[in-house]
Amino acid sequence: MSTGSTWAADAELEVAGQVVELVARLAGAGAQAEVTVSRTELALTRFANSAIHQNVAGSAVDVRLRVHVAGRTATGGGNAVLADGLRALVERVLAAARFTPPDPAWSGLTPPVTVLASTDWDPATADAGPDERAALVRAFVDAADGLATAGYCRTAYRAAAFANSAGHSARGRAAEAAMDGIARDGGADGTARHWVDRLADLDGAALGRRAAAKARAAADPVELAPGRYPVVLEPAAVGDLLENLSWYGFNGKRYAERQSFAAPGVAQFDRAVTLVDDPLAASGLPFDLEGTPTRALTLVDAGTTNAVAHDRRSAAEVGTASTGHAGPDSSTFGPVPRNLRLATAGTAGSASTAGSASTAGSASMAGGDLAGAIADPETAALVSRMQRGLLVSDLWYTRVLDPLSLVITGLTRNGLWLVEDGRVTRAVRDLRFTESYPRALAPGAVLEVGRRAQRLPDRTVGAWSEAPSLRLASWNFTGGASG
Known part of the structure; x- marks a missing residue:
């Protein structure tokens, strides 16, 4: 991967300006256009059976155009950046606009507004090569000490520019790195993952030790009857809560359509819950797909729902302003x-420091391999104050049953343990759960929040969540993993 490609430093902004000019030339001064040109360089090193099996890198350019002509709106995209390709894109989108229904809810273009420069980003991460990622994989594998391992290490660089017919333009750059790995001991799995904006801050050995310790601690699980149990959710499990709250609750379109639980101004969560969306807390782009x-x-301030995310269209529907959350799928x-x-x-209420992914099994109050069930001292402290309940490493295959109350069903994975008198006593077979995420975090339901968070990678470049462990009063387990 290299940021020193054949493109000039301002190539994205130059292409965006060319597209805006083409729209004006072909459709007339009355046409409104907005265009985002983004370049993503992504490199991925994958490993399985404790050996690297895939090392790939690619650079992709995406040109996204939206036009509003004669009361109609159309959108299109492509990866051509030469004159003929850009003209073909504009002609295709203008032709589509002639056949689309009228768009009375068109919210107009973002006017010229100051956009801050990109936050500091790390060129060494953007330019990282396969040897650097392979070294992190080797450290992960060696630290697992003979257990079978699998996972990935990725690095990414993004450069983007925006321009529209109202005279607004912006540009930004960002870099990131992430690692996600699994260790297997027989039929028991343990995982560890971390997102950073500097590759140098990834510790493959610490992640490998953590994954292996959790896999060993998950061996020989026992069956446990379903029911409501107090729980300590580790950061990976909390990350699933945040992702579903984001997609189905704090989504401005769903809120405008009354398909969201969110009620701004209402104390819907425990006072311990403060939730912030902060794209500039790490290396991130300083504007959205509409140039906002x-x-x-x-989103939540000391338990009270404060806001939902909006693009220009959803904001206009409810009479407010865009919060800068327009994305490729925001219109749908x-x-x-x-x-x-x-x-x-x-x-609370301020940026937390992403916690180390190192294993601190000595903090556990359990003996033997069960010590590895607890990833860090913060989780151990929460476990020590739970009389009887479950320690949950991770949630997966979560699906929405009722969007309005956000009732979710899913499974535990990568480690589930019984806690008795503040001690991890047995590994437990995975359980299915059915739970309303807002209800699980409702007033009085959050007993403790950990003092240190982990930043976890999402599946897509540029997305992450930062979560501490949580001790909750109740979680509804409805059956075994098979049903």
Whole structure:
């Protein structure tokens, strides 16, 4: 991967300006156009059976155009950046606009507005090569000490520019790195993952030790009857809560359509919950797909729902302003906050420091291999104050049953343990759950929030969540993993 490609430093902004000029030339001065040109360089090193099996890198350019002509709106995209390709894109989108229904809800273009420069980004991460990622994989594998391992290490660089017919333009750059790995001991799995904006901050050995310790601690699980149990959710499990709250709750389109639980001004969560979407807390782009500046947005403030994410269209529907959350799918699925941070007990309402992914098994009050069930001292502290309940490492295959109350069904994975008198006593077979995520975090339901958070990678470049462990009063387990 290299940021020193054949493109000039301002190539994205130059292409965006060319597209805006083409629209004016072909459709007349009355046409409104907005265009985003983004370049993503992604490199991925995958491993399985404790050996690297895939090392790929690619650079892709995406040109996204939206036009509003004669009361009709159309959108299109492509990867051509030469004159003929750009003209073909504009002609295709203008032709589509002639056949689309009228768009009376068109919210207009973002006017010229100041966009802050990109936050500091790390060129060494953007230019990282396969040897550097392979070294992290080797460290992960060696630290697992003979267990079978699998996972990936990725690095990414993004450069983007925006321009529209109203004279507004912006540009930004960002870099990131992430690692996600699994260790297997017989039929028991343990995982560890971490997102950073500097590759140098990834510790493959620490992640490998953590994954292996959790796999060994998950061996020989026992069956446990379904029911409501107090729980300590580790950061990976909390990350699933944040992702679903984001997609289905704090989504401005769903809110405008009354398909969201969110009720701004209402104390819907425990006072321990402060939730912030903060794309600029790490290396992130300073504007969205409509050119609106991005900023920190407090969604929940000390338990009270404060806001939902909006693009220009959903904001106009409810009579407010865009929060800078327009994305590729916001016109269809809705604008979604993609950089959620759940404030820790030590830093409520302010940026928390992403916790180390190192294993601190000595903090556990259990003996033997069960010590590895607990990833860090913060989780151990929460476990020590739970009389009887379950320690949950991760949630997966989560599906929405009722969007309005956000009732979710899913499974535990990568480690589930019984806690008795503040001690991890047995590994437990995975359980299915059915739970309303807002209800699980409702007033009185959050007993403790950890003091340190982990930043976890999403499946897509540029998205992450930052979560501490949580001790909750109740979680509804409805059956075994098979049903």
